[in-house]
Amino acid sequence: MAVSIEEFSRIIIATLDLNFQILENFFTLLVVSATNSSLVSQGANLNFSNVWGLIYGGLVSNYWNSFAIHEVLNATQHNVSAMKNFSIAISYLGSNATTVFGDAEGTKGVTYLQKGIYDYLKSNPQEAENLASSLSRMFKAEVEFLIKLMGAVNTTFT
Missing domain, CATH: 1.20.5 (Single alpha-helices involved in coiled-coils or other helix-helix interfaces)
Structure with missing residues (x-):
């Protein structure tokens, strides 16, 4: 299925716009849930200390996840087969950088898509x-x- 760069750009812009709206609504919901007079009078309003609790939970989870990633990378340094696969992958990506990332003119790879989005916004x-x-x-x-x-x-x- 072939898609024009303009159609692709239009979908990317629409998705970005929708994501901005989702985040706006999410942040607004949090604030309104904390200050809504009906919820406040019922004692059911959002307590921002509990939001800090969620942030703390995310930090703790990320803390332990970092240890797991560290351990896997450490093990990779001592596993010849894993090092070989890692090395081949990096070398393959590096030798195909223009195919993947593109060129300064925006004629291929990711830069082609980025230039298409820029051109779409500029013409619309x-x-x-x-x-x-x-x-x-x-x-x-x-x-x-x-x-x-x-x-x-x-x-x-x-």
């Missing part, structure tokens, strides 16, 4: 405007979330 200014609006709304919602989250630092970490 309304799409660029829509994407900019979604990005700025998402950023505003994220800042509002961060303000609430940081407001819970003293009550969380005492």
Whole structure:
């Protein structure tokens, strides 16, 4: 199935726009869930100290995951077969860098796709405007979330 670079670019831009909107809605939901008067009166509103609990849980999980990755990489250094596969993979990727990553002119590989997205946005200014609006709304919602989250630092970490 062949797809034009313009169609591919349109789908990428639409996906980016949708992801910005999802993040905006997620951050807004967190803030609204913490401040909604009905939830507050029921004692069911979001407690940002619990959001810190989720962040802490993610950090702990990542901490132990880092040990596992470290152990696998350490074992790779002592396993000739694994080192060979690693070395071949890096060499193969390096010898095909232009095929994979592309060239400065954007005629192949990833740069071809990136140039196509750039060209699409440049020739469709309304799409660029829509994407900019979604990005700025998402950023505003994220800042509002961060303000609430940081407001819970003293009550969380005492």
